[in-house]
Amino acid sequence: MKISILCGLILVVLISVNGRVQPTATRSVGRPSPQAIVYKTKADYSQYVSVILSDDKSRIVSYPAPQDVFTAGKLALPTELPHGFWLDNRGIGPNSCFVKITYEEYSKMAQAPSPDELYNLIIDKDPFTEMYDLGARSKFTDDQIRMIVKKHKLKEYKKLL
Numbered sequence: 001m002k003i004s005i006l007c008g009l010i011l012v013v014l015i016s017v018n019g020r021v022q023p024t025a026t027r028s029v030g031r032p033s034p035q036a037i038v039y040k041t042k043a044d045y046s047q048y049v050s051v052i053l054s055d056d057k058s059r060i061v062s063y064p065a066p067q068d069v070f071t072a073g074k075l076a077l078p079t080e081l082p083h084g085f086w087l088d089n090r091g092i093g094p095n096s097c098f099v100k101i102t103y104e105e106y107s108k109m110a111q112a113p114s115p116d117e118l119y120n121l122i123i124d125k126d127p128f129t130e131m132y133d134l135g136a137r138s139k140f141t142d143d144q145i146r147m148i149v150k151k152h153k154l155k156e157y158k159k160l161l
Contacts, residue, residue, distance in 0.1 A: 036134035036145060037088040038081065038154060039161075041098075041127045046078050046086060048098040049106045051118055055095065057125045060115040064090070066106055075103040079142055082150045085130075087142065094131060094160050098123050130154075131161040 049069060052062040069076055071089050078086035099121040101113075113121070132154045134140060148154060 033136040033138040034091070036137040036140050037092050037131065037160070038085050038134060038145065038149060039088065039092055039131040040083075040085050040129045042124065042129060043127070045098040045123065045127055046080070047102045047104075048123065049101050049103055050090065050092055050096045050098050051122075052091075052093060053095045053097055053125065057095075057097075060119050061095075063112060063115065063118055064106075065112050066109040069103050069107050075107060077103055079145075081146055083152075085149050085154075087145055092131070094128070097125050097127055128161050131159070133158040133160055 049064065051060050051064075053059065054061050069090065076090040078088055078090075078092075081087055099118050100123055101121060106112075112118075134145065134148070134157045148157075
């Protein structure tokens with residue numbers, strides 16, 4: 001009896017895990033409020049979709065589905081801030097990079113390109129010059145974050161890069 005239950009559990013795990021990277025939503029049920037991430041890049045990538053690379057930058061570990069590039073019904077483009085900084089509105093992190101597909105183009109796709117296709121479209125595997133985590137996004141308005149940046153107070157927050 002125990003062996004058949006164990007075999008059944010193993011079978012369920014094997015069926016549900018097929019080794020492929022799947023598009024992931026950046027916010028899920030039960031997940032805490034997204035973080036307020038402020039960053040600066042080497043160039044203006046604000047129109048381009050971001051993906052998340054493995055620590056060694058050899059593969060894509062997460063990318064959005066086309067319907068996930070919206071926030072409150074609008075494209076989740078980053079918010080421009082003073083001094084060349086941007087406020088993330090979609091899910092940027094230290095291992096993120098940008099691909100040669102704009103939010104507008106991506107949002108119209110029936111399905112996301114494969115991880116390999118996206119990997120071949122990477123603009124720069126190391127696009128960031130600075131990145132800060134200000135804490136829960138829900139604690140700030142855009143204007144409050146704009147003032148933090150304008151008054152050069154980012155160093156008071158957690159530096160990610």
